[in-house]
């Protein structure tokens with residue numbers, strides 16, 4: 013185990029930068045999620061760390077040793093991709109045992125270790141199955157067990173859960189985090205899914221156009237986006253200019269609101285008019301008009317209010333982020 017340092021890494025393709033001067037550190041036993049939209053350079057950065065892409069500039073250092081020129085198979089890292097890439101002709105146990113066999117460990121040791129790993133990822137008893145007979149989520153878990161079997165110094169995860177449906181993705185994200193913590197594995201995961209990043213990782217780095225725009229402990233990044241684009245990418249639905257901050261308790265700052273930031277409350281301090289409302293399984297979504305602020309989403313646990321009804325609202329402080337006022341105007345937008 014050791015610390016990963018990515019120092020000033022840049023990669024260009026045909027003259028256009030894909031990764032541009034990236035500096036990041038992942039401490040021993042920690043998981044870093046590199047989060048960003050499609051095309052921002054996430055996979056390229058991961059490929060540089062893996063040794064599959066040579067950087068134009070910069071260094072990859074692990075445990076104090078410069079590995080920039082070291083071939084992939086000598087780095088002691090393991091990779092897990094989106095589609096798992098299991099060996100279809102081998103059963104689950106043989107897939108997981110792959111790295112252990114190559115080390116010529118005694119059969120009994122391999123068998124015990126495979127059973128332990130399958131137990132860890134919640135697949136005990138499926139040793140004899142072929143990958144083709146497993147669900148997508150089970151295949152991902154076999155791929156994870158196989159990656160962990162090599163006891164990698166660093167685990168590299170490229171959108172490991174994105175091929176799965178939402179419910180399974182949420183469940184596996186939590187399981188992935190538990191497995192990484194239990195095994196003390198240092199890991200770097202790239203994803204475009206902010207929920208996945210926060211469910212799995214300790215630290216989050218936001219990548220935009222090949223550059224890191226924000227990096228820190230996951231909760232800190234989530235609570236204090238650096239700008240309006242970062243806020244939207246982190247799941248905030250609405251960004252309001254500084255003038256609006258005053259009426260919502262944050263004078264002088266632009267603010268970002270999550271979908272549930274405004275809640276109907278008959279004793280709340282803000283007056284609004286209901287424009288529309290629709291029930292969904294998590295409650296009732298309401299669109300309201302607030303004098304001087306515009307049309308904004310709100311939520312209620314109560315019955316759906318009538319169109320045109322006068323209501324009062326309360327702000328949920330944990331669903332509002334204050335943005336730095338960089339002196340340029342932020343346009344109000346609601347999705």
Ligand SMILES: Nc1ncnc2c1ncn2[C@@H]1O[C@H](COP(=O)(O)OP(=O)(O)OP(=O)(O)O)[C@@H](O)[C@H]1O
Nearest residue numbers: 025026030048049050051052053054055056057204
């Ligand atoms: N081998 C390559 N040759 C030329 N351009 C490339 C190559 N690999 C990536 N790029 C370009 O570099 C940029 C970053 O790509 P990259 O795959 O790293 O982004 P990403 O954030 O991982 O995107 P996605 O989430 O869609 O996989 C893109 O503009 C892409 O078109």
